[in-house]
Amino acid sequence: MTAIAFLVGIVLMIVGLAVSIALHELGHLLPAKRFGVRVGQYMIGFGPTLFSRRRGETEYGFKAIPLGGYISMAGMYPPSRAEGRAGGGLFATMVQDARVANDETLAGEDDDRVFYKLPVHQRVIIMLGGPVMNLLLAIVLFSILLSGIGVQTATTTVAALSECVPATGATSCTSDDPAAPSVEAGLQPGDEIVSIDGTPVSTFAEASAIIQASPGEPITLVIERDGAQQTLTATPAPIVGAAPDGEADPAEIGFLGIQPTAEFVPQPLWAGPQMAFENVVAVGGVIWQLPVKVWQTGVDLVTGQERDPNGPLSVVGAGVLAGEVAAADAPVLNRVAGIIGLLGSLNIALFVFNMVPLLPLDGGHIVVALWDGIKRAWAKLFRRPPPKPVDATKLVPVTLVVVIALMAMGAVLIIADIFNPVSLF
Known part of the structure; x- marks a missing residue:
């Protein structure tokens, strides 16, 4: 019975993660469609497609690996046709490939339904929509936990x-x-x-x-x-x-x-939002020191030392904790409260992590949009011609470094969560 409860806890965490990702991408999708951007795909997960259905111009579906999601918007970056091919070298080739992939999402030069042509504030709203959705979901979950169930x-x-x-x-x-x-x-x-x-x-x-x-x-x-x-x-x-x-x-x-x-x-209604924002500050402190924290986690794994219970976790670690909570020798309401608290914390982590101002994260796209707005405001102030849109494809090499670093840190955390897990009990 304990093993079954443990598996139920893991399944609940997986379902909760999928719902959190779906709402995150919905936070991007709704304002994108509201502002007229063509959205080709809305996908939950990565890898091979398990199921999809097209409604209008958008394909909605699920993929095999439920560790993320995405929407495919037309014209995330300005077209590169007038700039010609980039010079030689690996990074130049990567930039050119990114431009070609982006150009394929453009229907034509006269198409205004593209992301890069939107006003700055609309681009920021679209990219903020995903993380804010996670923050709102965390507030709802913590409100249910504190005001609905109680402390x-x-x-x-x-x-x-x-x-x-x-x-x-x-x-x-x-x-x-x-x-x-x-x-x-x-x-x-x-x-x-x-x-x-x-x-x-x-x-x-x-x-x-x-x-x-x-x-x-x-x-x-x-x-x-x-x-x-x-x-x-x-x-x-x-x-x-x-x-x-x-x-x-x-x-x-x-x-x-x-x-x-x-x-x-039961606690007052403001207790849930207060707890959510307190968690934002706490998780922000962990994210800011993430490379150091992950390095220490790796050292603890190799040396066999006990891990910092307040350190970072992978999805595997969160699943294990959910399993422990579900299998705990405690009343059902206590276990339900524990699962809700874990899901609330997970959404806070998704919010903070996606706000990091580095591509390919949402925070990186927000910085690009704001930089474009600053350039335009500067030109307007000094009565200069409008500048060309910021070409974020030039940042592809930096983006690749960030992606590799995130994958490496994720791998370390997954291995640590398997062989040197953090335990609640």
Whole structure:
């Protein structure tokens, strides 16, 4: 049964990834069609086509490898016919090949339904559409997680009682250990603590703070049991706790011996968006240091050291974590919440990663469009003729280097996720 649950978790992650990619490409497709650009293909995945159907001028389909997707827009770059062939050399040949491939998407010189002829703001909107779709999906998922399901919080309802006051460092009770104050006071599982020493408490943290601040001092507990309130008196046992901040010696705190009930507490509606943007900042810090992080992951793989749990993961690693969550010995709602959280984090990663200002990523296309806009604004300011559109095919060699680097880092992460995986448990 655990193996089946593990596989279900992996399948859910694959389906979630496919949906995230589909929405990402839809974020490009809708504004492209709205602005009149001819879109030849809308594909989920890479490699051989598994299924496709043409509707109008666009072919929609799925490919064999669900690790990405794309839409094929006419005229991503300006035509190169007037510039002639490039000179010799590998990079020059690559540039020329890219120009030829781009020219094939152009219906003719008089065709205005091409990407490069759009106003700058429309090109930026099209390229932003994909990443923004992932960000919006992450906000929805985190809102469902935090406001729909809630955050698991320790409440003032007693789940269980400790049998004794264990000796320092002990994990179990002996016959010599005194009974826990909660047992002596007559507390029972299911009791809800309403107030302590006249102070109302609504969370276990509030109750715990008062108990810990009263070692050896009698306190009055108002509890609710079977719909009726009762008053009990307990004396927290003094035990050695953690040292306060800035102090070397441990502090003496009160111990009552109660274990709280954990419940899902819905959070305000703004908690989901807040969590999403906090994750954007956190993932941005990882992406910024991605080469260093991947190198360290490779070193940990070779040396057998434990990986940084906050480091980068491949799709394989995300699938393994989803499998672990699905197979965990926990209530179904907890596992559902875990899967939703992973999918939300995945979409944040897709958003941040695609905003990196390097071709062939969306952020690179946005930079090209903005540079074109700056050149045009500069020419207009000084009353010069409009400049030629920016020819991004000249950046193909740099793009190739980026692609090779991404493939290499992806391979390292996949191998590490197989042989030295990050585990939640």
